[in-house]
Amino acid sequence: MESLLTAQLKLIPEMSDLLQKRYQVLQMIQLSKGIGRRVLGEQLGLSERDIRKELDALRNQGLIEISRDGAAISPEGTKILMELKEVVREWSGRLQLEQTLSKILHIKEVIIVPGNVDTNTNATMLLSQEAAKFLESILSNDKIVAVTGGSTIASISNFVQDTTKWKNLMFIAARGGVGKDVTLQANTIVSLFSNKTNGSYRTLYMPDSLSEEAYTTMKKEPFIQEMMDLYEKTSIIIHGIGDAEEMARRRNSSEEEIERLKENGSVSEAFGYYFNDQGEAVHRIRTIGIQLKQLKNIEHLLAVAGGAKKAKALLSYFKQAPEQTVLVTDEGAANEMMNIISQTN
CATH class of the missing domain: 3.40.50.1360 (Rossmann fold)
Known part of the structure; x- marks a missing residue:
């Protein structure tokens, strides 16, 4: 997966900004273990509109679950974070x-x-x-x-x-x-x-x-x-x-x-x-x-x-x-x- 993602980033460099944003959102949700949209936006410096958009995308992919307690990472989301960690570490410099x-x-x-x-x-x-x-x-x-x-x-x-x-x-x-x-x-x-x-x-x-x-x-x-x-x-x-x-x-x-x-x-x-x-x-x-x-x-x-x-x-x-x-x-x-x-x- 690492070599594939590296190749994709080289082919479509504009994808890197979106990858970084969604990775950070997912990472913050994992750390917080239940976090509201407003607090999440404040922590990451993103507007409420951006946060809503990213949360919808992550939920549709089955990477997070949303309840009255806020957003929480799913087992699949945890797996994705682990798989992407070293790639993002290298790609970010x-x-x-x-x-x-x-x-x-x-x-x-x-x-x-x-x-x-x-x-x-x-x-x-x-x-x-x-x-x-x-x-x-x-x-x-x-x-x-x-x-x-x-x-x-x-x-x-x-x-x-x-x-x-x-x-x-x-x-x-x-x-x-x-x-x-x-x-x-x-x-x-x-x-x-x-x-x-x-x-x-x-x-x-x-x-x-x-x-x-x-x-x-x-x-x-x-x-x-x-x-x-x-x-x-x-x-x-x-x-x-x-x-x-x-x-x-x-x-x-x-x-x-x-x-x-x-x-x-x-x-x-x-x-x-x-x-x-x-x-x-x-x-x-x-x-x-x-x-x-x-x-x-x-x-x-x-x-x-x-x-x-x-x-x-x-x-x-x-x-x-x-x-x-x-x-x-x-x-x-x-x-x-x-x-x-x-x-x-």
């Missing part, structure tokens, strides 16, 4: 962009979803869905998975399939609490993942940032020693990459501390380390959690971050990221990274 970025960033793989999470909630869902699919592809029995916090990482659990096929899976908090929203903290997120996969979880109930005295004392506690042992046995880490100033404010850093970070050239943050635009660690907080030196021994590193605003932070972090990292991002971040790279070369 994302495949080539993924390959180019993975070479530039010196990492194992880059996966790019359509859109920009800064402006499109649809892109946020696609980002989470793709990360969930990749996670499911690398999970197996007896794995320990460390998870950081944040809204992006939390949303991934929504797209992990409920299953009991894995045995002895354990999800552990990769760091302590950051910010005031408990739903976005690692301790909460690990429970969400474990519920979906019939696994267990371990929490780390303490602040992400500790004083020197508290850090020294807590490292001696038996439950901390147990967590440190689990970190050494971890096979998979799911983590985000933050903007340095944004993360400092989430940690309630003082204005003086934020100013010092700026003076040191801090651009990105991950695992309690702040990096400049050359990928050098210019500051770190005292934290009980996954340490930077441990990353090189982790089998799978799944980094998830999107949005054009994150481009500088991503380029900063990936100057030193382990090569086994897989990045799931969006077109907004990917295109902005390429713009920055082209301007600096």
